[in-house]
Amino acid sequence: EAGVTQFPSHSVIEKGQTVTLRCDPISGHDNLYWYRRVMGKEIKFLLHFVKESKQDESGMPNNRFLAERTGGTYSTLKVQPAELEDSGVYFCASSRDRGLLNTEAFFGQGTRLTVV
Amino acid sequence: QKEVEQNSGPLSVPEGAIASLNCTYSDRGSQSFFWYRQYSGKSPELIMSIYSNGDKEDGRFTAQLNKASQYVSLLIRDSQPSDSATYLCAPNRGKAAGNKLTFGGGTRVLVKP
Secondary structure, eight states, X not given: OOOOEEEOSEEEEOTTOOEEEEEEOOTTOOEEEXXXXXXXXXXXXXXXXETTEEEEOTTOOSTTEEXXXXXXXXXXXXXXXXXXXXXXXXXXXXXXXXXXXXXXXXXXXXXXXXXX | OOSEXXXXXXXXXXXXXXXXXXXXXXXXXXXXXXEEEEOTTSOOEEEEEEOSSEEEEETTEEEEEETTTTEEEEEESSOOGGGOEEEEEEEEOOGGGTTOBOOOOOEEEEEEO
């Protein structure tokens, strides 16, 4: 079974530019999460998709961030325009929906974003 | 106060010894507790989950949960150099809250041969 895949692994962009991160979850996983770790801080939740629907986007920092999940498959996270404080590692995770049971969330390798 | 507190370490243990990692959390609504291991530059990998008070053992790992004290710990027995990594404690509030994880800052463990 292929794991969670994220593209690109690294991205260096200038302040004001646009960057789009992509996440391919494990096939069959309805839940898709985006998390972010900025330097020296904890990994923080950004948002949660169930299939193509945004379930919770309470962690999104501001309206410069836009996440989509086309057809309930892969997801993109666009930052436009990027600011210096957006630098960090962006993780994607996916999990199955098993009713009331908690399920393991599998993480991707992350995208390291550097805004200069 | 941080939602999840962990000693950042590094926790240095000799090979073969027991590594003891602690985690406290502030959200009393937390229902499930996860320990992730993260090697440098790699993705977090789930190694233990615990839902009820008490101990849960899986191989060389034992998780301990005390909800009244809002405390969860991880013991690594017979520590190996390959256990050197950052260990992340992550509670969640369950499906009603989307099973989203709240991470601590992690404890870095160094196992010395």
